Amino acid sequence: MKLPGQDAIARRADERVATYRVKLPKKIVEHPFRQVAKRVLLALSLLVLTALIVYADHEGYNDNSDGSVDLLDAFYYATVSLSTTGYGDITPVSDGARLTNIFVITPMRVLFLIILVGTTLEVLTERTREEWRLTRWRSTLRDHTIVVGFGTKGRSAIQTVCATGLRKDQVIVVDPSSKVIEAAVADGYAGVTGDATRSEVLMRAEVHKARKIIIATQRDDTAVLVTLTARQLNRGAKIVAAVREEENAPLLKQSGADAVITSASAAGRLLGLSVLSPAAGMVLEDLIQQGSGLDIVERPVIKAEVGMSPRQMDDLVVSVVRGHRVLGYDDPAVGTLELTDRLITIVRATPGSQVAPDERRLPPGVKPMTPPAG
Known part of the structure; x- marks a missing residue:
């Protein structure tokens, strides 16, 4: 009998013992073990194909032990041939068998070695490259x-x-x-x-x-x-x-x-506002959506604006950030703007632009202030 919430507790326990991994953006490729499995299957397929080719022409081969080559001998010959071991106990004696070894089995031997060696090098290289990327990413982040x-x-x-x-x-x-x-x-x-x-x-x-x-x-x-x-x-x-x-x-x-x-x-307030005033709801939704229509942004006060009141600004000022306080545009505590103030303003969005909000409405040559951390 399961207690209420037991499944949720078990699921959380499984999550806590899971292996935490960091994944960096890259082209999605197959898992290395899956790549190795595919290549092993390809190598085995080459082995079987070679054995069948040898067995199909078994009369052209000689076995030093009994003189004849059966299916087991064909697989044995394919194994030692593709692995370049070559004990010499089974040899091609007919011209057809020798031509087959030259033009068929030798290229398959080379392909067999490329598959095995290439797989090992690729897996090691991929792991090394991923570890290097992860180390470099951590050091520069x-x-x-x-x-x-x-x-x-x-x-x-x-x-x-x-x-x-x-x-x-x-x-x-x-x-x-x-x-x-x-x-x-x-x-x-x-x-x-x-x-x-x-x-x-x-x-x-x-x-x-x-x-x-x-x-x-x-x-x-x-x-x-x-x-x-x-x-x-x-x-x-x-x-x-x-x-x-x-x-x-x-x-x-x-x-x-x-x-x-x-x-x-x-979401509930937006729904209620849209019922009372659909136009006001549309404006508020437009402000929420970044990069289209109207945007609400924060920017610093420039020297030319020092001493002005929020109502005298060309921009539509909503609030003034002074220190750790956020003051309304009509708050008497604002008085006049100071150089260390920041303004919350509503501006016309520029679609497709990658310009930061601080830079959208500043005069040419004026750099934005860096917002305080935290």
Whole structure:
């Protein structure tokens, strides 16, 4: 008799003892062992074919032991011939048998050796090359983004971040499903298969060197555990997590998340707004979709804008980020803009552009400020 939840506990136990692997983006090829198996079968096929050719012309061969060549002798001769052992106890004596050895068996012998030696070298080379790529990848990886969960939320988050100029080689996907990781690798991202609630899995994703961590798991309790583990391993990274239930948002913030998005309530509010005002719902959905229509972006204040109020700006300013505070555009505490402020503005998206949001509305020659880590 199974207790309630016993299957789930067993499944989690299996996930915890699984082998955690890092997969880098590359062309999907067959597993090395499958390649070896195919080549062994090909080598055996050549062996059988050679034995049948010899047996078909067995009268042209001489066996020093009894003078005749049967099927067993044919397989024996094929084995020692293709392996270049050549004991000399069975020899071709007729012209036809010798011509067959010259034009058929000798090329098959060369092909047999190429298959065996080539397979060994290819497997060793592939493993060495993969280990070298992985070592080099670990040594050069810095300030990357980790995405835990490659479902609908995780994919959308990656697409939004990459639309602002982040390279795909700076994104690592962590998911317990190997099929999901294969899909992420096929899209050009590095992937780690394993349970992100375990520190060794996040360490394989180089979490201690990450700058941003996006947690988009299917369960709220998993999101809390991942947040706790990630914050313990990296105190300075910016962690953004998604939860289904709004009541779990404070728990995630207490666990170390810098920002928490409630997916269920956010979708519900958008539905309600669309019912009350379809046009307002369309505008809000347009803002959510990165790279089309209107975009909401964060950029620094330039020198020419210092001393101005948000209402005097050419851009549509929504909020002002001052220190660790986010102030509304009409907040009296804003007063005038300072050089260290950052602006949350709504701009017209430029489809196909890889320009970062900070650079979209700045005058020529003005470089954007680097946003503070965390």
